Amino acid sequence: MTFDPMTARALMESHYLVFAFLASLGTMQIAVSISGIKGLWLTPNRLLTRSLGIALLATSIVIFFAQPLWVEGPWAEGSVEADSATRLWGTASLDELAAARNVNDIHGGMAGTNQAIWFPIGAALAFTVSGLVGSVTAKATGSKRSTSDDDAVGLEALKSRNYFKVLPSSWRSFRSEIAVYWRIRLAGSDGFSIFRILFGRNSG
Amino acid sequence: MNEFESHFLIWLNGLSGNVKLFDDFMRIVASDYLMPLMFSMALLALWFIGKTPAQRFEYQLATIMGASALGLSNVAVWLFNITITRDRPFVDYGDQLNLLFYPPTDPSFPANPVAVGFAASMAIWKVNRMFGWSAFGLSVLFGFSRLYAGVFYPTDVIGGALVGIAVYGFTTYLRRFLEPLVGSFVRFMRGLGAA
Numbered sequence: 001m002t003f004d005p006m007t008a009r010a011l012m013e014s015h016y017l018v019f020a021f022l023a024s025l026g027t028m029q030i031a032v033s034i035s036g037i038k039g040l041w042l043t044p045n046r047l048l049t050r051s052l053g054i055a056l057l058a059t060s061i062v063i064f065f066a067q068p069l070w071v072e073g074p075w076a077e078g079s080v081e082a083d084s085a086t087r088l089w090g091t092a093s094l095d096e097l098a099a100a101r102n103v104n105d106i107h108g109g110m111a112g113t114n115q116a117i118w119f120p121i122g123a124a125l126a127f128t129v130s131g132l133v134g135s136v137t138a139k140a141t142g143s144k145r146s147t148s149d150d151d152a153v154g155l156e157a158l159k160s161r162n163y164f165k166v167l168p169s170s171w172r173s174f175r176s177e178i179a180v181y182w183r184i185r186l187a188g189s190d191g192f193s194i195f196r197i198l199f200g201r202n203s204g
Numbered sequence: 205m206n207e208f209e210s211h212f213l214i215w216l217n218g219l220s221g222n223v224k225l226f227d228d229f230m231r232i233v234a235s236d237y238l239m240p241l242m243f244s245m246a247l248l249a250l251w252f253i254g255k256t257p258a259q260r261f262e263y264q265l266a267t268i269m270g271a272s273a274l275g276l277s278n279v280a281v282w283l284f285n286i287t288i289t290r291d292r293p294f295v296d297y298g299d300q301l302n303l304l305f306y307p308p309t310d311p312s313f314p315a316n317p318v319a320v321g322f323a324a325s326m327a328i329w330k331v332n333r334m335f336g337w338s339a340f341g342l343s344v345l346f347g348f349s350r351l352y353a354g355v356f357y358p359t360d361v362i363g364g365a366l367v368g369i370a371v372y373g374f375t376t377y378l379r380r381f382l383e384p385l386v387g388s389f390v391r392f393m394r395g396l397g398a399a
Contacts, residue, residue, distance in 0.1 A: 016237065019237070019241065020241065020244075023241055023245055024245070024248060027245040027248050027249050028248065028249075028252060030249065031248070031249040031251075031252035031253045032252050034253055034255075035252060035253050035254060035255050035260070036255065037252065040252075057245070061238065064237065065232055065235075065238075082303040082304060082305060082306055082307070083303075083306055083307055084306040097228075098227075098228030098229070098231040098232050099228075099231045099304070099305075101232075101235050101236075101237060102231060102234070102235055102236070102305055102306050103306065104306045104307075104308065104309070105236075106309065107306075109236060109306075110236065110237070112236075112240065112278060112316075112320070113278075115236075115237070115240060115241075116275070119241070119244050123244075123248055127398060131397070152257075153394055153395075153397075154393070154394035154395070154397055154398070154399050155252065155260060155394070155397070155398070155399060156257050156260070157397070158397065163397055166397045167396070167397045170394060170395050170396065170397045171395045171396070171397075173394075173395065174391060174392060174394060174395025174396075175395070177391070178388065178391055178392070178395075181384070181387070181388065181391060182384055182388055185383060185384030185387055185388070186383075186384050189380075189383040189384055190380040190381075190383060192380050192381050193380065193381060193382070193383050193384070194381050194382065195382075195383070195384065195385065
């Protein structure tokens, strides 16, 4: 090995973040096109949104696994063998591409705990982008909403309104209801609930 | 049993090296990144896929249970690993195996990737059978790829699946200790317009 595993890990993390972001964005688009949450659609059309989601998901996988072809990393041509201890720094060959990402975490790969940190960041970014683009799309297409949806909050409200209109009402609703919800649920919760034990049985 | 599964593993791994395209496919499936991300994607999809508020709430609770079970199965596997130290197949039969994956340094039993996959799949299956079976299919494929690559014994994979299922059961049991925190978390996310 002619490189610092920390350098390799930093590279892997940056690639993984893009992978998680694109895959989350794609998955989210597929899911919201099925559930009809228009406020998060990247396009005004259901079929187009779903197709875009599938394309994003497939692209994320292709990019992540093909990246070693043009980005230098712990997968130099000729050094990609099963044992990642023998890796050299450089770009991979097409012949060795499939194994290029298989780097042990002690040699610069990403452990599960590391992925558990980066994945939520990618997913949160994907949600932010969906909310932002969905709002712009809704504004551009002038989508109408029915008055019966006025009481809805959260994702249900996003079926007919954009994110920036939904956020203030959803947050207000949360703040006004959470204390009551907590008390009712605490009173009805199992006797083994640690919160019930901590706050007492009569806290409801 | 040990001899039988060793022979089976050597036979299965012996199939590698014939069709490069299939070997490459298995290398990608066996990677640390593809399948774990797919399990995460399945749970993420579950969060958003509910069509009515009631169904969405049920699915979102399942997502939280799945994500928690996924994390806890790592802890369960670690507990096994500090109790039972089983060498990897390439340590015992290195000269007879064509290793397609890097040699992991942790013990072989139970298979961590399979435990994680089955824990997430159980959570999905509990609320949506068709989606759940697909997730189980991915978990089985993940386990098979690691077998084919020569880094697990068949009983490691079976053990991993059982650990994943058991941990999911334990996680749902654990939920009673944490109520009403779980439901409140979904409410909080709804307050942010994300649930």
